[in-house]
Amino acid sequence: MDDLAGVRVMVVDDSKTIRKTAESLLSRAGCEVSAATDGYEALAKIAELKPDLIFVDIMMPRLDGYQTCALIKGNPRFAKTPVIMLSSKDGLFDRARGRIVGSDHYLTKPFTRDELIAAVESHKPSRAG
Structure with a gap:
């Protein structure tokens, strides 16, 4: 699986457990993973790291996932960067609200390795050339 x-x-994600789990699973699949504890930290790092894909937890202090996603999508440089919402609730409302702010995908926590990898697979940039 080195694709x-x-x-x-x-x-x-403000949960260290979720960050570590996702980081470990994604790293093993070959991804270069960076983490942020909240929306402000993420926004500060995005410009520097230029991620191909961003997983954002919905329930975070200071700046929640919806606000973070909206700010990412509102920036012309990152509007095309896929944002995948993470939520402990599998609610229709959360999914709909995620779509409104521009999220590309939605995963319910706890996610499985396969769900995480599949989400990256379906949104990874095509490496033409």
Whole structure:
């Protein structure tokens, strides 16, 4: 499974457990993973790290996942970067609200390795050339 080699993924979650789990699973699949504990930290790192894909937890202090996603999508440089919402609730409302702010995908926590990898697979940039 080295087809994800070099895909830059950012995981934004205030739960250290979720960050570590996602980081470990994605790293083993070949991704270059960076993490942020909240939306502000994520926004500060995005410009520098230029991730190909961003996982954002919905329930975070200070700046929640919806606000973070909206700010990422509102920036012309990152509007095309796929944002995958992470939520402990599998609610229709959360999914709909995620779509409204521009999220590309939705995963319910706890996610499985396969769900995480499949999400990256379906949104990874095509490496033409």
